[in-house]
Amino acid sequence: MPVAITVAPTGPVATTADNPSLPTTPEEIADAVAEAYVAGAAVAHIHLRDARQRPTADLGIGRRVMELIAERSPILVQLSTGVGLDVPFEERARLVELRPRMATLNPCSMSFGTSQFLNPPDGVRRLAASMRDLGVLPELEIYDTGHLEACLRLRDEGLLPERLQFSIVLGVRGGMAATADNLLMMVRRLPADAIWQVIAIGRSNLELTAIGLALGGNARAGLEDTLHLRRGVLADGNLPLVERTVALARDLDLTIADAREFAAELG
Numbered sequence: 001m002p003v004a005i006t007v008a009p010t011g012p013v014a015t016t017a018d019n020p021s022l023p024t025t026p027e028e029i030a031d032a033v034a035e036a037y038v039a040g041a042a043v044a045h046i047h048l049r050d051a052r053q054r055p056t057a058d059l060g061i062g063r064r065v066m067e068l069i070a071e072r073s074p075i076l077v078q079l080s081t082g083v084g085l086d087v088p089f090e091e092r093a094r095l096v097e098l099r100p101r102m103a104t105l106n107p108c109s110m111s112f113g114t115s116q117f118l119n120p121p122d123g124v125r126r127l128a129a130s131m132r133d134l135g136v137l138p139e140l141e142i143y144d145t146g147h148l149e150a151c152l153r154l155r156d157e158g159l160l161p162e163r164l165q166f167s168i169v170l171g172v173r174g175g176m177a178a179t180a181d182n183l184l185m186m187v188r189r190l191p192a193d194a195i196w197q198v199i200a201i202g203r204s205n206l207e208l209t210a211i212g213l214a215l216g217g218n219a220r221a222g223l224e225d226t227l228h229l230r231r232g233v234l235a236d237g238n239l240p241l242v243e244r245t246v247a248l249a250r251d252l253d254l255t256i257a258d259a260r261e262f263a264a265e266l267g
């Protein structure tokens with residue numbers, strides 16, 4: 001199977017004070033996504049920001065970003081329903097009304113750094129049901145073993161598609177540590193037909209992305225996951241991070257999926 005690369009250009013936490021090349025306006029986000037598409041990304045994982053760079057679930061901003069992205073390329077849009085830690089769950093959940101191709105579904109609440117990431121069980125079930133009803137494919141973000149079990153229960157209840165798409169998130173304080181052992185343990189527990197990628201946050205981004213590719217996973221790249229290209233060297237935008245991941249995959253003799261191929265695999 002060709003490898004699908006997701007670009008995650010913005011994320012919920014960093015600002016341009018952390019990395020001046022972080023895209024935050026709709027135009028900047030769409031430009032970053034267009035460049036990433038040309039470099040080989042098939043999916044764009046999108047967080048929205050307001051004019052003061054704060055994470056937002058504003059439907060108008062979401063619509064604008066999706067329009068600008070669609071004008072520039074056929075990349076598959078995956079809207080984050082995680083949005084940002086201070087945005088109430090019910091506001092975040094409404095973003096699926098914009099009917100992106102995919103949206104994140106975070107199955108459980110957890111500590112997240114010094115804050116908390118609230119995903120209450122009844123809200124998660126409602127969000128999964130509305131994704132199913134609107135035809136929005138869930139990208140399941142699992143930060144711990146119990147999150148996988150919660151997803152399998154949702155599938156058994158008919159709230160998720162039969163074939164599941166997971167992101168194994170490593171390196172968030174409050175979730176699994178970014179170690180190869182943790183990644184291998186999670187990969188072994190996934191359903192055999194699962195589509196999956198690693199989301200490696202912070203210092204171990206490069207190593208764990210490489211291990212995920214070598215194990216047969218897809219990959220994600222972008223300033224949401226690391227602000228640095230090398231230790232101590234800020235990435236000058238998302239493009240170098242996407243190009244690095246494409247090169248890594250090619251060095252492993254893997255081929256890169258385009259958006260159309262990955263859409264067909266998702267069904």
Ligand code: KMH
Pocket residue numbers: 011012080081082083104105106141169172199201224
């Ligand atoms: N940055 C991720 C670890 C989501 O997009 O739904 C958390 C997140 C979740 O942003």
Ligand code: ZN
Pocket residue numbers: 008011012045047080082224
């Ligand atoms: Zn995200």
